[in-house]
Amino acid sequence: MLFHVRMDVHLPPGLDPAVRDEIVAREKAYSQELQRAGKWPHIWRIVGEYSNFSIFDVESNDELHRLLSALPLFPYMDIRVTALARHPSKVD
Incomplete structure (x- = not known):
């Protein structure tokens, strides 16, 4: 299964x-x-x-949830996940 994931990191300023x-x-x-x-x-950044x-x-x-929640930066992230499916016009 393919997923598009956006991760935004917000480290505390005083860390x-x-x-x-x-x-x-x-x-x-x-x-x-x-x-x-x-x-x-x-x-990609x-x-x-x-x-x-x-x-x-x-x-x-x-x-996916297990892998993402194990990220060391996970407590400082906003994460958005989108499930992906093959597009019928894609050329192989």
């Missing part, structure tokens, strides 16, 4: 810089693990924002 760096490092490692596993095949558009390729809604 200790060392804590921020540690969370961001864990986020990068986890997201790259999911990318290598094929679960997160596409990620949204220019001028601490946000991204991503495509996830997972087996179920529950798997």
